Amino acid sequence: MISTTYTFLDNLAEKRRKALQERRMAREKAVEDTLHLWEKEILPDWRVVHKNAELRKLWWRGIPTKLRAPLWEKAVGNELALSKDHYRTCLSRAKRALASGIFPQATLDLIEDDMLTTLPVIHIFHKETGPLYGDLKDMLCAWVVSRSDEGLGYTVGAAKIAAMLLINMPTQQGFIVMRNLLERHCLRSFFGGERTKDDVEAYYRIFDTMLADGMPKIYFNFKQHQISPGAYLPEWLIPLFLDHLPFEACARIWDVLLLEGDSFLYRASLGILAVLEPRLFFPERKELIELLQGENKAAIDVAKREGRWPVGGKYEIYGVDEESLWERIESMEDWWKESTWTRLIQRELPDL
Incomplete structure (x- = not known):
């Protein structure tokens, strides 16, 4: 009976999926067609979106892929006042800890396991062949070091956030965005x-x-x-x-x-x-x-x-x-x- 119900629901879902797929393609084209508006009106000062209802609607439809890095960085901000060298410093500390054997093995295991389930379908974080595997691992080890001064360890799920950032921006930029994003109160509570x-x-x-x-x-x-x-x-x-x-x-x-x-x-x-x-x-x-x-x-x-x-x-x-x-x-x-x-x-x- 339950299986029959699911078949019925899935048939309905398939019809909806086709219609929604057409809507998605139309929306994505509309987003790309407004790229000039993003570059002229929003990119110079993203805060204008809070004052302009039409630009806010535009943002809600999705940021053009090529503009996500600068706009995410601006929207997250840098309340922690982290320097451009912050990632390099944390990564250096992490690599010294790994080389000397004092980086906690249990934490390293958590990182590896978390990476294993991170966007597995797109393969770019695959251990053997993924071009961003090393960058993701470095970023997570550096993140652990950056939190260690507060007595905080690794939280499973962090690999997904780091991965999303790495897909959209360079490692150093993504690291600072990640540190500030996870300081927002709700996320900080769940990661605390x-x-x-x-x-x-x-x-x-x-x-x-x-x-x-x-x-x-x-x-x-x-x-x-x-x-x-x-x-x-x-x-x-x-x-x-x-x-x-x-x-x-x-x-x-x-x-x-x-x-x-x-x-x-x-x-x-x-x-x-x-x-x-x-x-x-x-x-x-x-x-x-x-x-x-x-x-x-x-x-x-x-x-x-x-x-x-x-x-x-x-x-x-x-x-x-x-x-x-x-x-x-x-x-x-x-x-x-x-x-x-x-x-x-x-x-x-x-x-x-």
Whole structure:
């Protein structure tokens, strides 16, 4: 019965996919056609986007690929005031530690394992043949050194963030962007280990409140099955969605995240649940957890039978792609309010 339901859902999803694919291609062409506008109006001072509604809409459609490096760097900023030599210094310390055998082996193993599952389909980070394997490993080892002064270790998922940056910009530039990006409070909390556990719990409460307000059926279903945001939200936020969503969908999420700030992490996460909603009402908690982990057996069996093994993130088997996700994100305009996010932050994290 469940398998039959999945076949029906997947047939519907396939029809939607074709229509959404056409929309995606049209949108990508439109983005490239506006390159001159980006270069003339936005690149000189990206902050103009906050004052101009039309330019903001343009940004939400996605930054042209060739402009992501300079615009991501500008939007993230450098509040840590890191020098251009910061990466070279941290990498030198990391290499000395590796050469002398004092770089923790357990940390090195975590890095290697994390790299192994980083964008495996595009092969550029493959250990034997990937042209960016060495750069990614160097960047992660340097990142560990840069955090060691604060007593922080490696967080699994960091390889995905470093990889996204390396695809879009040189290592030295990407390292400084990564250090500053992960200092933003929400991400810093999820990357902070035990010392930021209370803040993470506060972010879970905020997400639960927003889920209850915007998608009450999903909220009550999760409550009935005793599924808290802790069962899925860290798996999305720590790698900034790269484990579960197609690469281009993630890049576009990053575009808007860097413009809008932490609240967009939640808006994107709610968008994912909205796409998954038809599949979220299982009688068994175990099945629901498997679905959220991207490991639902019935969906996998259907994908295998139809020759659709996922190449664009774990949720590809559920029909989650860039266009379907963005359709849900934009439909939230009916109820999403930045003022609600601000109020919840002030309530749950008053010292922020």
